[in-house]
Amino acid sequence: MSYPVLHVPPEDYGLLTDLYQLTMTACYVGEGLDERWASFELFTRHLPGDYGYLVAMGLTQALDYLSHWRFSTEHLNALKQTGLFDHAPAEFWPRLASGSFTGNVWAVPEGTIIFAKEPILRVEAPLWQAQIAETYLLNAINYQTLIATRAARLRDVAGPTAKLLEFGTRRAFSPQGAMWAARAALAAGLDATSNVLAAIQLGRKPAGTMAHALVMAFTAMAGDEDEAFDAFQRYFPGAALLIDTYDTIAAAERLAERIKQGQTQVASVRLDSGDLVELSQAVRSRLPQAMIFASGDLDEYEIARLQRAGAVIDGYGLGTKLVTGAPVNGVYKLVEIDGMPVMKESNSKTTYPGRKQVFRRFQEGQAVGDRLALMEESPAPGEQPLLQRIMEHGKVVQAADSLERIAARTAASVASLPASIRQLEAPDAFPVEISQALQQLTAHTSRHRVPQLSA
């Protein structure tokens, strides 16, 4: 437990939870409820922003957590020393000490399109095990689902041949945040990340260009921007040259002249400032053979705007607006305990009770509607169930997908959606129907006896 690093190695997963998960566990133990079989579902109440869909991501890290959390003697001592558990039942401590995850997990595969109110994942386990997992599971799935959704939207807008590079590490929220962003971005269709450690851990080749500092250093030492370009190409032939440090068009004109004189070759350039429409056109006319990369606070909306305005850009570096911003607000709610369906009925935060399945209806390869149903319901003709059994009795029962496979699933999932759901501005709501059986169960379970909830 090494301050100041404040990272979360697997041996400390047990404590990576909100305090109340542990105090509630103590209460469950004291009251004999801790081993009751409980089901929690993870879902979002609303899609964030004006997103028409979400791309589920983060299951791999969720499973890693469930497979590894334990409570060591050191952990228990640290908890005791807080003084917060002085009245906890005696059996609380052995329960933690001997515990590991023994439950089941159902989830949609990573790269699956999902909509509001549809479970991304369900944990079925002894109540206390399912309870303490809430914090980490939400953390893992909320963030990667956000990044994957944005990556899928970027790919959808930029087209299949555009080079999309993840450059967000310096703006990501912690080093591990950067690593997870890189993973989710690659898994949902970006081509590469500049994060060397992430790329190597993920078995991919990192990508990048050059920074203004190199141009400035060479200009100061050698008096010439071109010397920076030549020097860099000596060691990285074909590397992208960053040409906007001083005067973009002048730099492009000098390079064009030097190409003509056989003094250099330019495979690609990067523009990081200025009017990307004008500059990309000016650079293309001067360096017609060079691939043009753009960067600088880009997102899918800006790429669409650049395209409409006639920019000629072959690749994009995506950073700040890919890896930060408003989150996916997934929640994790108890839906069944001891076989009894339950629901929350707080103002505007009502949940559907019971263990659920999502059936997606396809017509000629296109997704045309979802049905949120109870697990025991059967698919109608043309419907496919989305949630799959991933863990059984604490063991993972499906091999992890490769990033490439997840990326292919993401692309196919997006392609299966109607254009009106994929559009950036004011997308239509995908039709998600609540099954008759679920409506009846909801009405029956409600303490308020609400006859029917809207989807």
Added chain:
Amino acid sequence: MSYPVLHVPPEDYGLLTDLYQLTMTACYVGEGLDERWASFELFTRHLPGDYGYLVAMGLTQALDYLSHWRFSTEHLNALKQTGLFDHAPAEFWPRLASGSFTGNVWAVPEGTIIFAKEPILRVEAPLWQAQIAETYLLNAINYQTLIATRAARLRDVAGPTAKLLEFGTRRAFSPQGAMWAARAALAAGLDATSNVLAAIQLGRKPAGTMAHALVMAFTAMAGDEDEAFDAFQRYFPGAALLIDTYDTIAAAERLAERIKQGQTQVASVRLDSGDLVELSQAVRSRLPQAMIFASGDLDEYEIARLQRAGAVIDGYGLGTKLVTGAPVNGVYKLVEIDGMPVMKESNSKTTYPGRKQVFRRFQEGQAVGDRLALMEESPAPGEQPLLQRIMEHGKVVQAADSLERIAARTAASVASLPASIRQLEAPDAFPVEISQALQQLTAHTSRHRVPQLSA
């Protein structure tokens, strides 16, 4: 290097950088520039959103990184296997293998108020060492500065006696992001975090209440919300009761009745949904002795609105809007190499050249203006220099501050600001003057011969 965890232990710090930092290092080595003494400054071009100030944070993690990054044989092999360095100069590999940080760091202490264009930190080191550090330093300081600024604003709005609890782990961007958010929030004035691992690593007591799941589980099993409250209080006397799972006012009325009958005591309650103004007033009138906590997408603007509307709330749980959202966009720019000042002149991204100091002028304890100056300038009467020498020749020369000390510095820094800078809506710009000497150096250094830049 353990996929799927994707975390960043200190032994892998070397590779936690953008690829171009390493390719530029190879170029510097090949061209004999790698050991030139270079200075980079970390600053923001603009304050984010409508913030009137920033609270610098993250230096502790930045120093941890600088003290520990190394390149192991395993790292070098992984880099070689990418094939990207096939033309790198032979001396590149021993340079990495033998490298560690041998430079100096100047920085403002954590908890210092800082404005746009003012350096938060400066690295002075052999060019390659300063270059590869960019990615991690920005990551560490950008995020924690964002969280600390929000925490300071929350404390400023909520007042010194409000209980402010950090509840953001489930929404934070990765587990380590949650840990860093907890640290920065506590260091800038929040009272506690619900993140157990973060609290323990930071030597603090975690905090929390109870979740809807507990209420729902007891209601399902025992048929009664009150049974959930009683059970929880058996093990956690005085714990806050979450009373909005079904009907907030009905729950408060039942508790009031049971208090009257001597059946229970209620020290505090939490409201997580509904109209917090009405509900808090209704609960206060029924449970006048109970402390009222509120949670649910709160931020400093919402707290101010609740206060104006007459809500009676004693404490707040801060999550999503504290730990996610738009980032602080710090940048890290070369300002001097081999004693020569340099500057970037890209469109609207121009930087000031040279090694700089910030002098803050105080009158009767109030900060009245800053002067961005060159390091060699002297403070005028009443001015205090903000940047301090933190590392010398790779060694930390100032003991790390405790969280408590940083929190005290944050509070004092905020208190020293005029109200017009602290206000949430459309704060004034704090006066930051550019010294005559820096203006002259800028004009002299510019290749465009821009006579004077606006602050």
